[in-house]
Amino acid sequence: MAVINFYKYQGTGNDFVMIDDRDQRFPYNAAESTQFDTRIIARICDRKFGVGADGLILIRDHDEYDFEMIYFNADGSQSLCGNGSRCAVRFANYLGIIQNETCFLAIDGPHEAFIEEDLIHLKMGNVNQVKKMNGHWFIDTGSPHVIKFIEDLEAFDVYEEGKAIRHDQAFAPNGTNVNFVEACSMDELFVRTFERGVENETLSCGTGVTAVSLAASYEKFTSPVKIKTLGGSLQVSFDKIDNQKFENIYLIGPAGMVFEGTIQL
Numbered sequence: 001m002a003v004i005n006f007y008k009y010q011g012t013g014n015d016f017v018m019i020d021d022r023d024q025r026f027p028y029n030a031a032e033s034t035q036f037d038t039r040i041i042a043r044i045c046d047r048k049f050g051v052g053a054d055g056l057i058l059i060r061d062h063d064e065y066d067f068e069m070i071y072f073n074a075d076g077s078q079s080l081c082g083n084g085s086r087c088a089v090r091f092a093n094y095l096g097i098i099q100n101e102t103c104f105l106a107i108d109g110p111h112e113a114f115i116e117e118d119l120i121h122l123k124m125g126n127v128n129q130v131k132k133m134n135g136h137w138f139i140d141t142g143s144p145h146v147i148k149f150i151e152d153l154e155a156f157d158v159y160e161e162g163k164a165i166r167h168d169q170a171f172a173p174n175g176t177n178v179n180f181v182e183a184c185s186m187d188e189l190f191v192r193t194f195e196r197g198v199e200n201e202t203l204s205c206g207t208g209v210t211a212v213s214l215a216a217s218y219e220k221f222t223s224p225v226k227i228k229t230l231g232g233s234l235q236v237s238f239d240k241i242d243n244q245k246f247e248n249i250y251l252i253g254p255a256g257m258v259f260e261g262t263i264q265l
Contacts (some may be wrong), residue, residue: 002027002265006044008051009091011083011120011255013203013231017044017051018091021058021070027265028058028070038076044263045074051263054198055081057088059095066098068105073197080108080142082206082251086120089113090255108142118256124210124249130218133170137215141249143196144176145211149219153182153190158201162194179208181216188226189216203231206251210236214246224252 002025007018019026028036044050058070069088071081085106092098093115101114112123124141131138137147146165150156162178165171178194191212193205213225213236224237234253238246 003262004265005260005262006051007091007094007260008053008258009087009255010231010258011086011204011206012229012234012253014081014083014087014205015053015258016081016084016087017053017056018087019056019058020091020095022061024060026058030070036076038072040265041072041076042074051261054195054202055084057081057084057091059088059092059097062105065105065110066102067092071107073195075197075199077197078107079197080106080207082122082124082142082208082210083204083253083255084206085111085113086122086206086251086253086255089115089120089122090257094257106142118254119252120255122206122251124207124251127214127246127249128244130214130244137211137218138176139211139214141207141210141214143207144171144174145208146171146176146178147181147212147215148179149181149183151182153180153192156180156192158192158194162201163199166194166196166199177205177208179205179212181212183219184228187221188228189213189221190228192230204229204234206234206253209234210249210251212236214238214240214249217246 045053056072060068062068165178166175177196182190193208195202209227227234238249
């Protein structure tokens with residue numbers, strides 16, 4: 001059994017197992033991804049029998065970019081992760097792969113980012129479509145998100161309500177992430193998220209708060225939008241081009257190492 005070094009990182013409470021896989025010792029081959037046993041990801045991310053995390057990230061070399069980030073949700077599925085991407089940038093800086101600026105590859109394409117003291121500024125992909133469905137918003141920011149504005153979010157049953165929407169037939173077969181939002185003031189929102197792939201509420205979701213911020217532009221909020229999550233504070237800036245299109249979207253927040261160790265695969 002291979003022994004792998006790992007690092008635990010977190011971005012506003014969204015936590016990840018980070019692996020420097022530039023030697024490609026981790027048993028994942030993108031070309032043979034259908035044969036990959038995702039149980040290895042679930043075991044590592046398990047909070048009782050593994051390291052414990054919302055996801056796992058591999059950092060690999062790439063010919064055209066500073067590095068490639070390969071991200072897995074805790075159940076082994078793949079998607080874009082905004083907070084995970086910010087942690088990957090911080091980790092790549094720690095490894096000496098990058099300095100304060102980078103362009104790296106993720107599952108949805110290249111991303112630019114820069115480090116400014118404690119904050120990671122991650123440029124997200126452009127959004128070209130916003131939908132309103134049954135009184136809530138639906139926006140894909142690299143991962144699909146439902147955004148629902150409610151009152152008394154602190155007492156709201158995010159798990160049960162989020163799970164129901166996540167598995168709604170309207171979003172079949174892959175489902176959706178679900179964000180519940182309450183306005184704290186005219187420049188700050190409180191957000192709680194049920195994450196697909198984790199299948200539970202997480203302390204923060206980067207692609208989720210990005211989607212929330214864009215939806216909030218239809219509710220009289222202007223860029224930058226301040227976001228409060230259970231795991232800490234984030235900020236999202238953007239240019240609203242017209243009623244459907246957004247460009248220069250940046251997810252801004254802290255990310256840092258928690259500890260390091262080794263694990264047997």
